[in-house]
Amino acid sequence: MKRKQIVVLALIVLALVAYFRLGLGEYLSLAALKAQQAALAEYQQQHPWQLAGLYFAAYVVVTALSLPGAALLTLAGGALFGLVWGSVIVSFASSLGATLAFLVARFLLRDWLLGRFGERLRAVDEGIRRDGAFYLFTLRLIPLFPFFLVNLLLGLTAMRVRTFYSVSQLGMLAGTLVYVNAGTQLARVDSLADIVSPTLLASFALLGIFPLVARRLVDAVKAHKVYAGWTKPRRFDRNLIVIGGGSAGLVTAYIAAAVRAKVGLVEQHRMGGDCLNTGCVPSKALIRSARLLAQIARARTFGIATAEARCDFAEVMERVQAIIRQVAPHDSVERYRALGVDVVEGAARIVSPWQVEITRRDGTQQSLRTRSIVVAAGARPVVPELPGIDRIAYLTSDTVWQLRQLPRRLLILGGGPIGSELAQAFSRLGAQVTLVERGARLLAREDPEVSALVAQRFRAEGVQLRLEHEAKSFIVEQGEQMLIAEHAGATVRLPFDALLVALGRRANLDGYGLAELGIASGATLEVNEFLQTRYPNIYAAGDVAGPFQFTHTAAHQAWYASVNALFAPWRRFRVDYSVIPWATFIEPEVARVGINEQEAQARGIAYEVTRYDLDDLDRAIADGAAEGFIKVLTVPGKDRILGVTIVGEHAGELIAEYVLAMKNGIGLNRILATIHIYPTLAEANKYVAGVWKKAHAPATVLRWVERWHAWRLRGRGG
Numbered sequence: 001m002k003r004k005q006i007v008v009l010a011l012i013v014l015a016l017v018a019y020f021r022l023g024l025g026e027y028l029s030l031a032a033l034k035a036q037q038a039a040l041a042e043y044q045q046q047h048p049w050q051l052a053g054l055y056f057a058a059y060v061v062v063t064a065l066s067l068p069g070a071a072l073l074t075l076a077g078g079a080l081f082g083l084v085w086g087s088v089i090v091s092f093a094s095s096l097g098a099t100l101a102f103l104v105a106r107f108l109l110r111d112w113l114l115g116r117f118g119e120r121l122r123a124v125d126e127g128i129r130r131d132g133a134f135y136l137f138t139l140r141l142i143p144l145f146p147f148f149l150v151n152l153l154l155g156l157t158a159m160r161v162r163t164f165y166s167v168s169q170l171g172m173l174a175g176t177l178v179y180v181n182a183g184t185q186l187a188r189v190d191s192l193a194d195i196v197s198p199t200l201l202a203s204f205a206l207l208g209i210f211p212l213v214a215r216r217l218v219d220a221v222k223a224h225k226v227y228a229g230w231t232k233p234r235r236f237d238r239n240l241i242v243i244g245g246g247s248a249g250l251v252t253a254y255i256a257a258a259v260r261a262k263v264g265l266v267e268q269h270r271m272g273g274d275c276l277n278t279g280c281v282p283s284k285a286l287i288r289s290a291r292l293l294a295q296i297a298r299a300r301t302f303g304i305a306t307a308e309a310r311c312d313f314a315e316v317m318e319r320v321q322a323i324i325r326q327v328a329p330h331d332s333v334e335r336y337r338a339l340g341v342d343v344v345e346g347a348a349r350i351v352s353p354w355q356v357e358i359t360r361r362d363g364t365q366q367s368l369r370t371r372s373i374v375v376a377a378g379a380r381p382v383v384p385e386l387p388g389i390d391r392i393a394y395l396t397s398d399t400v401w402q403l404r405q406l407p408r409r410l411l412i413l414g415g416g417p418i419g420s421e422l423a424q425a426f427s428r429l430g431a432q433v434t435l436v437e438r439g440a441r442l443l444a445r446e447d448p449e450v451s452a453l454v455a456q457r458f459r460a461e462g463v464q465l466r467l468e469h470e471a472k473s474f475i476v477e478q479g480e481q482m483l484i485a486e487h488a489g490a491t492v493r494l495p496f497d498a499l500l501v502a503l504g505r506r507a508n509l510d511g512y513g514l515a516e517l518g519i520a521s522g523a524t525l526e527v528n529e530f531l532q533t534r535y536p537n538i539y540a541a542g543d544v545a546g547p548f549q550f551t552h553t554a555a556h557q558a559w560y561a562s563v564n565a566l567f568a569p570w571r572r573f574r575v576d577y578s579v580i581p582w583a584t585f586i587e588p589e590v591a592r593v594g595i596n597e598q599e600a601q602a603r604g605i606a607y608e609v610t611r612y613d614l615d616d617l618d619r620a621i622a623d624g625a626a627e628g629f630i631k632v633l634t635v636p637g638k639d640r641i642l643g644v645t646i647v648g649e650h651a652g653e654l655i656a657e658y659v660l661a662m663k664n665g666i667g668l669n670r671i672l673a674t675i676h677i678y679p680t681l682a683e684a685n686k687y688v689a690g691v692w693k694k695a696h697a698p699a700t701v702l703r704w705v706e707r708w709h710a711w712r713l714r715g716r717g718g
């Protein structure tokens with residue numbers, strides 16, 4: 001706790017002690033008020049402003065300190081100032097006092113709570129941002145929940161002070177009027193419970209629920225307005241049409257067919273989308289060949305005297321295609337038709353919120369009416385508009401798979417996951433790779449030590465890293481292609497034979513009716529937490545929607561998009577991004593789930609780090625893979641996992657245990673108590689839990705146990 005917080009806390013404690021020690025509460029009883037009514041009225045005759053001021057201040061203090069007696073004070077307001085002035089004074093004093101209590105709770109506890117329950121509190125904040133004003137209004141009107149608790153609890157959230165004050169004032173108005181009015185007839189009030197009848201309470205409750213109902217109505221009206229101008233068909237051909245047969249679209253269609261919906265899937269290019277044809281599958285196949293070469297190159301370190309390998313690049317690339325062909329049946333038209341999906345090979349275009357026009361491969365057209373649409377149109381590589389790039393036959397992750405001749409000098413733009421994976425693979429296959437990155441390090445989303453380890457390995461393998469190099473233009477000089485880059489204020493010329501652009505991927509948003517429908521999009525398609533676009537029956541999933549660009553997140557979103565598209569408004573689910581893992585398939589492999597240190601720091605989340613280095617692990621040593629580490633971030637003092645980074649052999653497999661743990665609230669203690677097979681890499685997960693446990697061993701208890709053992713050594717204790 002900071003000094004200022006301690007001072008505020010001390011003042012509050014002092015005030016509370018004074019209140020109770022001086023017996024001030026006795027003055028806040030109905031009997032005391034009635035007994036003093038005449039005297040107070042006389043004082044008011046002589047000093048009306050003073051009394052109003054004193055009353056206001058007393059009210060503010062009582063509510064700010066969450067003392068009992070606010071209801072009584074409200075009655076007194078009516079008795080002293082009448083209905084109008086009494087209501088005005090009470091309304092402002094109670095709102096001000098409540099806001100002070102709200103601010104004090106925030107000042108004393110919010111930072112601490114953020115540190116301890118950062119992720120969960122953020123989820124609460126998100127709910128408060130969305131619906132907080134409505135809930136507060138309801139709580140103010142339905143006095144089932146004590147007001148002082150409302151003040152304190154909302155102070156712990158991110159609700160804006162202005163919102164809290166204004167909604168509180170409005171919400172408390174009805175109750176204030178009732179109590180102040182009762183105060184004007186003080187002589188007839190025998191107990192505070194008499195003031196509000198069950199009927200009055202029920203009316204308040206109805207009034208309280210009204211804003212939430214109104215909100216739902218407003219949403220319905222808004223949705224209705226979006227559809228104005230469009231004619232909804234009376235009948236439909238499909239329950240759902242999915243645009244795009246990549247990871248997101250396939251899973252969406254699969255789920256829809258599994259729940260017996262009539263679902264259409266439209267794919268204009270190749271079933272399987274990026275992942276199968278130009279993304280995960282070919283890149284991992286290429287990486288496997290490159291890895292084998294790298295292993296053969298270090299055969300001597302395994303005691304093998306001679307092992308030579310000559311890379312036939314064209315063969316490697318043919319193998320990549322063979323792997324694609326082998327996996328393709330999983331995503332094929334035949335498979336999906338057999339599952340009950342109506343697959344159409346053609347280009348889809350949304351022409352109304354319920355109508356999709358399809359231009360089939362053979363040029364024929366089909367128009368289908370559908371209740372819902374899921375847009376799963378994916379993304380494509382970003383190509384920067386740099387001067388001269390139009391003169392270069394650059395490659396992207398879409399086209400690199402067509403290469404059959406290994407470029408001698410390959411220049412890769414971009415040090416993210418795709419750029420890094422392909423840089424290492426091509427280098428291992430024999431190309432001289434130069435990787436140009438504007439930032440100071442590779443894999444900038446990971447912690448700096450991860451980037452450093454990867455950079456060290458890349459350099460050792462001969463990849464030329466050009467960090468902090470900003471690409472400016474391309475030139476061709478005497479037949480030689482060159483990148484002109486800026487580095488530390490100087491111009492650098494980097495010659496190359498082939499250029500691979502790996503600067504990220506942009507959502508496919510054009511050419512299929514989104515703009516005509518006015519569906520908002522920036523870098524990706526704008527969707528709400530249910531994955532709905534502004535048309536509630538049009539959803540989006542996968543790379544087109546972001547915020548992640550992975551096959552597994554596309555599939556994860558697909559479940560929500562499909563279920564929501566088919567079952568809303570009866571049943572719908574908010575997409576859950578709380579535990580998202582990913583891996584970059586370089587060597588050493590980098591995998592992560594949850595937050596890392598740089599994210600925790602940026603978001604002000606308190607954490608503890610536990611680290612286990614893989615050079616200590618028996619299996620890693622035996623495999624000649626004793627490199628890397630596991631880093632676990634936990635809540636300070638607890639074993640609850642906030643995030644894990646693994647760098648090392650099979651990191652992408654090892655992380656699965658933490659994904660399961662985080663998803664199911666399993667902490668390091670339970671991982672430690674789980675048997676892991678010896679000797680496996682997975683044992684590292686147990687060992688890191690052991691490191692955590694050792695650091696949190698109960699020192700005092702252990703000291704006593706030590707003494708007990710010593711005592712037993714002396715033959716005591718039976």
Ligand SMILES: Cc1cc2nc3c(=O)[nH]c(=O)nc-3n(C[C@H](O)[C@H](O)[C@H](O)COP(=O)(O)OP(=O)(O)OC[C@H]3O[C@@H](n4cnc5c(N)ncnc54)[C@H](O)[C@@H]3O)c2cc1C
Binds near residue numbers: 418
């Ligand atoms: C080199 C590379 C390596 C990668 N490695 C990994 C990895 O290891 N792990 C991982 O999780 N992710 C990886 N990814 C990312 C992964 O491939 C994508 O996140 C995933 O493919 C996204 O799936 P999607 O369904 O959203 O889009 P896509 O797979 O792009 O599918 C969209 C489909 O929609 C079709 N389409 C578009 N418009 C229309 C239209 N109007 N009518 C009909 N059809 C249309 C397109 O033809 C396309 O087939 C990698 C990506 C690349 C480029």
